[in-house]
Amino acid sequence: MDKQHPKTKDPVAEGAHARAIGRPKDACPYPAGSAERSAWFEGYDGTPSDAGPDLAPCTSRTSSGLDQ
Numbered sequence: 455m456d457k458q459h460p461k462t463k464d465p466v467a468e469g470a471h472a473r474a475i476g477r478p479k480d481a482c483p484y485p486a487g488s489a490e491r492s493a494w495f496e497g498y499d500g501t502p503s504d505a506g507p508d509l510a511p512c513t514s515r516t517s518s519g520l521d522q
Contacts, residue, residue: 469497
């Protein structure tokens with residue numbers, strides 16, 4: 455069995471593993487436009503493709519006391 459590419463059914467885990475062992479992002483084995491490719495990139499990048507940022511950028515200066 456190839457230790458560089460575990461045969462899993464989870465593209466997210468495969469993408470995370472690829473990044474952990476230093477494979478380039480263009481090493482994704484799934485075809486363009488496929489759900490598996492999107493999932494692989496989610497694993498590689500560590501973020502779900504449909505999730506936005508956890509926090510909005512801070513635009514208020516009042517909480518830091520700069521406007522007082």
